[in-house]
Amino acid sequence: MNREDFPMLNKDIIYLDNGATTLKPQVVIDKIVDYYTNYSANAHRGDYDISFKVDQEYEQAREKVRQFINAQKREEIIFTSGSTESLNMIANGFFKNYLEPTDEILITTSEHASNVLPWFHLQNTIGVQVKYIPLDNNHYVTLDNVIKSITPNTKVIALAGITNVIGDERPIKEICHLAHQHNIFVVMDASQYVPHRKTDVVDLDVDFLAFSGHKMCGPTGIGVLYGKKELLEELEPLNLGGGMNESFDSPNEVYFKELPARLEAGTPNIAGAIGLGAAIDYLTKIGMTKIQEYEINLRKYALEKLIKIPYLDILNIESDSGIIAFNVEGIFSQDVAYYLNKYNICVRAGNHCAKNLKSEVGVKNSIRLSLYFYNTESEIDDLVELLSNKEKMRIEMI
């Protein structure tokens, strides 16, 4: 649906790599061009009209994000460069100071590198232990396995809301409920969740949440760190400098601003934030529930066809998102991607930044289709037709 809104869709491509990044609708592009064309000034320097407008637009974007994920306060929304930066800020700005060497952090083998390496870093620097919640046969996180993994030392559970290879949705709300009974914090990597679900941080009751604008029709280089206000107050700013200080008469007389400015040092990605605001308006107008339903139906349509191809090994028959990961028997995943590329079909081959998943699913690399609301059944038909002819694939993959 809504294909006419996307200039990239006039380019005769079938874009099935939305897990990596999404296409941008014209309204988002226009909003960014409007900033650079009509009021291209810095923020927080409102001495003249166009700069005042920048402040207004930037803060309006924050308000849009707040409403979109139902955060209670504007101070709880910090603009970052993306999920990766948000997760690193959570680990290094908050937990590095909070955790003791005997504490444990629970993650899973299907996390993205950006929700693994910041925790490994804490293990290597302050001596905490990173442990894994076992996945069930469908590579899902069950509440039961979370319960079994919790020890008296567990202090953090850091999980993707939806994973980027299997596409399973985690019971985050239930996990938060359980975790909080044991004084455990929950960090949600919502990179693949916020773009595809109606998000309500109050209902989920997560302590921290991270997502990127570019995976939800917004620009690259902008993302969000959400945290409960009382926790963000304790998050040490890792970047110090302009925009975040109140005064600095001498090294021991440095005063920082209040949230959210304290955690946004330097000139922010203004165009990015404003563009993300436009993307949020756009998605809201379509409706997140409608987007979710559409994607799940389209995945079902694709799966029913792909499953009939005997030499396809589908890694995630069970999944809650628009992601299908598979391999073609006897053909390296990258060769399949090259073959599809000859027909202008964009899919990703590789480990999808989830290198630890190898131990879980038994294969290192796969081809990943990741759908969004602008994909169609006819695109799936074209893909299925190309995959249905293995001999053609073998001949044309080189």
Next chain:
Amino acid sequence: MDENLRREIILDHYTNPLNKKIPENKENYEKINTNNSSCIDNLDIYIEIKDNLIKDICFTGEACAISTSSCSIMIHNLIGKTIKEAKEYILNFKNMIDELPYNEDILNEALAYNNIYKQNNRKHCAFLPYEGILKILAKYE
């Protein structure tokens, strides 16, 4: 080169690559990993050099049809060459990939990649195994 012949050579070496195994006397070999950040090809190459002569090369790993076949053909062509000959051969192959003047006569089956420059994203696949070998040969004068 005829397209069918090209395909046949590449597929043949992809399906039945030469020396795709860990060598038996591993201790006589130098090992090098070669991979590319822009794709997922990842090869371990083992090379046995004695008296300035390449005696044997083996490889293992996961890689696409282009990298795997290119590695197999490279092995076929490099075994028995002196270090100097090997370096010349590799430079010649690289020139072909980079659309520079090169000598066709010494490349034999490696000529199957003489139009790979048309697919920019696969050029590095064809050259990947050579990159590994070059790192080892660089240590020899």
